[in-house]
Amino acid sequence: MGGGLKPLDPLTLLSISYSGLGGRMQSTAALTVPAVILGAVVPIILLARMWLVSKRWDPRGQHCFVTGGSSGTGLALAILLVQQGAHVSIVARNEERLQKALSRLENHRRNSEQIIEAYSFAVNSEAGSAAALKAASGAHGGRCPDAFFLCAGSARPQFWVEQTEELMKADMDATYGAQAYTALVASKEMVKQGVKGKIVFVASILAYFSIVGYSTYCPGKFALRGLAEALHSEFKLYDIDVHISFPGTIYTPGYEQENKTKPKVTLKIEESDGGATPEYVAETILKGVQNGKFHITGDFIGNVFRASSAGSSPRNSYITDLFYGLVGYIALPVWRSSVDHTVRAHRKEHQEYLRQRGLLERS
Template sequence: MFGFSKRWDPHLKHCFATGGSSGAGLAFAKLLAQNGAYVFIVSRDQAKLNKALEELEAARQNSQQVFRAYSFSVNTEAGSAAAIKAASKPFDGRCPDAFSLCAGASRPGFFVEQTEESLRTGMEQTYYAQAFTALVSPMRHRKPWSSKASRLKGKIVFCSSTLGYFSMVGHSTYSPEKFAIRGLAETLQSEFMLYGIEVHVAFPGTIYSPGYEEENRVKPKVTLKIEETDEGATPEVVAKIILDGVRSGKFHITVDFIGNVFRSSTAGSTERNSYALDWVHGLIGYIALPIWRNSVDSTVLKHREEHEVYLRERGLLS
């Protein structure tokens, strides 16, 4: 927080990345490769993984680096355990030094349209896909520090979203999972101090990726209207900011101005990134966020008649 800690260097570190075949997950993996890390990426789509592996090879900095791609579903304990075991094998079973958990998906829609299956799927694709990797990680089995010689620090980087600080219409199967990831990271940031594992959680906003394009195809019109002024960022920009935050030891990592405003306004007892700047961002939030929220609510209410027609067309309103 005060800028005195030694910056983390991924050079020749064994890094494990879920959601590493596209979007911000792949961009983050490529940055690690460009910084000399060994990188192991995991996702479910083998074709995308093969292409991603080629991009990692193009980012190679030295002949020592090892790159691998594995197809596993990490939204189960068994799948996560198998993925970590496969990534540890080239290192004689030694656990990765750092975990980047970017697996997740968004399927926007109105809550009244959701089913038990869609709600469970949202949790599996977003929360469980990160939680189970942290759960089965051999890093958690490290003994509490007993000597200076055992103080080898590990890293776990969770990926939440700006929608992990607030939410609105259309994000009922996504935002709750991102809130849950924040809660998990808050817990483990405290608990994993016992094992010399540093926990980080990133809160990116809109990321211009194939996943974003896909979610916009089904996103409610009112949500698109509210988000039309949102300034997003490319996966490369987001990944660089997250890596800079990890290297400098930040716990909550936000990638833009509005993210900093929401972070500072909802910080609770979370450690601050900068007392001076966070105070300014918090003051801005105290004044501006209620005004912004009123505009959001006004937009939602103007959509009421159109929404009633929408519900009737789908047989959800008699």
């Protein structure tokens, strides 16, 4: 330093300030206490960041199994994984879309050694999920994949009074079973082979709350959250990491399809929702997984709902989650009140809709 003065560490400065400097003691201490805090906290932060970087998950050379991988978020995730050097197996029902997706993945490969395959299976049953896993493992000498990204699922928004037992079961299979069955067969094989990998669920922000129109969609997404919570605890027995993502509206062909049956009042409530591209959601999910996050959210609203609904789940950041939780404590009841007002205002139009559907006697 200029002038030949030897710099003093924060602890030395603090001891001098309290060693009897008369009237200056209080002011000196006031100046040096922040230095002490910075001197203690900054190294901890730097060490923590270095540790996190060293622990960051690298998909390079890993076999990643992606359901719902022929379009939307699943395909976007598969592309990111291929770009980072992973072996990737995508699974979906539609063979034509799968082959188009496979061609896109080939354009992003980093090297000729990467194994990139596509498999046509329905994963909303244990048998279908097991067949898909067996096929994908076959290309790797029977070894189970290292990471499972479970993106399969669909939505069919309607009013509760329009549902039937058959529709309810079909929706539970589409929202819960399509991921739970794959997680079941995957974890059995991972445990059997001693693979210490990852299982990543893709739920929805509607696993934190629900509104009109989603009565058969949200139960499956809430169930996925409950499953992830249980497995996050149980799989510590096997060193298998569990993650779950909660994206909001995603602009995909599936979103366009669900809007065909979505009630008008639901569309009204959602009209201010900006939504996100599959590419953005995929980047958020992969970043969250690489950083070891359990609950993964990708925007301000998602973080508010996550922090407000965390329960005993691990926090992403105690400091920022405190802020998000405070925002939620104040803002979410106000938002919910406005939603309820919108629903009540829809009563007259809704009654006419029910009459047209034969679900309300004409008066």
